[in-house]
Amino acid sequence: MIANAIEDSLSWSPANRADFSLVGSALAAVVQDGxxxxxxxxxGAGKTSLAQTFALGLGIASPVVSPTFNILCTYPEGRVPLHHFDLYRLDGPEQLxxxxxxxxxxxxxxxxxxxxWADLFPDEMPEDALTIHxxxxxxxxxxxxxxxxGEGGxxxxxxxxxxEVFDGKSASQEQDA
Ligand SMILES: Nc1ncnc2c1ncn2[C@@H]1O[C@H](COP(=O)(O)OP(=O)(O)OP(=O)(O)O)[C@@H](O)[C@H]1O
Ligand SMILES: [Mg+2]
Structure with missing residues (x-):
């Protein structure tokens, strides 16, 4: 087992886009307001790509693009409303x-x-947040x-x-081997 619920960090290297997208869908299935x-x-690492699979999982039909210029795009139509930020172009925290x-x-x-780009303003992020690098x-x-x-409930x-996704993938990879 590579992960369990009481650990506060997880690492995995998905080998292809299909596996990468499992993370967004798994999160979309369980996220709650707040x-x-x-x-x-x-x-170009894949932050927006992850946001896209997450949005699909929430049932958002409109295309999710990088909000680099708008800083924020809100998609109200999914199971939970999505506020998608991109902080790359902000000059300072006061612009938040x-x-x-x-x-x-x-x-x-x-x-x-x-x-x-949450890491550009680490002091402004809520304590109980999930961070994905x-x-x-x-x-x-x-x-x-x-x-x-991440730490917190x-x-x-x-x-x-x-x-659960990581464990499932590692189990199936062991079976394939
Ligand atoms: N396994 C993969 N998962 C995600 N993206 C992949 C994968 N393989 C290749 N890519 C490509 O990597 C790029 C990721 O771009 P994306 O816009 O998601 O990055 P980003 O981290 O949001 O960039 P930026 O910092 O500019 O906002 C896309 O061109 C995508 O097609
Ligand atoms: Mg992006």
């Missing part, structure tokens, strides 16, 4: 107020927040590394859901 997911990783960041990430506010893997353009971490619930 949850916050912080996405970190280099330019312009997109209602603190109100939207407050755990009493309806909707789930997905925040690309997406990385490249040298020598394999279709593979990615994922590291998920909300993050723990999300980690547990993804742990």
């Amino acid at each position: 949850d916050v997911i912080c996405l970190e990783g280099e330019l 107020e312009d997109v209602d960041f603190w109100a939207l990430t407050d755990d009493g506010t309806p909707g789930v927040c997905l925040i690309e 997406v990385g490249y893997i040298e020598g394999n353009e279709e593979a990615r590394s994922l590291r998920l971490s 909300r993050a723990g619930r999300l980690l547990a859901a993804v742990a």
Whole structure:
């Protein structure tokens, strides 16, 4: 077993896009109003790709694109409303107020927040958030590394859901071998 619900971090390197997308769908199945997911990783690593599979899982039909220029796009039509942030172009934390960041990430506010480039403003992120780092893997353009971490009840619930996916994949890979 590579993961379980009481650990506060998980790592997995999906070898292809199909496996990568399992993480977004697993999270979409369990997120609740007030949850916050912080996405970190280099330019083009796959943060928006993860957001897209997550949005599909929530039942959002409209195309999810990188909100780099708008900073925030809200999709109200899924099982839980999605507030998708991209903080790359912000010059400083005071600009977060312009997109209602603190109100939207407050755990009493309806909707789930997905925040690309959360690591640019670490002090502004809620304590009980799930952080996902997406990385490249040298020598394999279709593979990615994922590291998920978080402390607190909300993050723990999300980690547990993804742990099931990771365990299932590792079990089936052992069977195939
Ligand atoms: N397994 C994979 N999972 C996700 N994306 C992949 C995978 N393999 C290749 N890609 C490609 O990697 C790119 C990821 O781009 P994406 O916009 O999701 O990155 P990003 O981290 O949001 O970038 P930015 O920092 O510019 O916002 C896409 O071109 C996608 O097609
Ligand atoms: Mg992006």
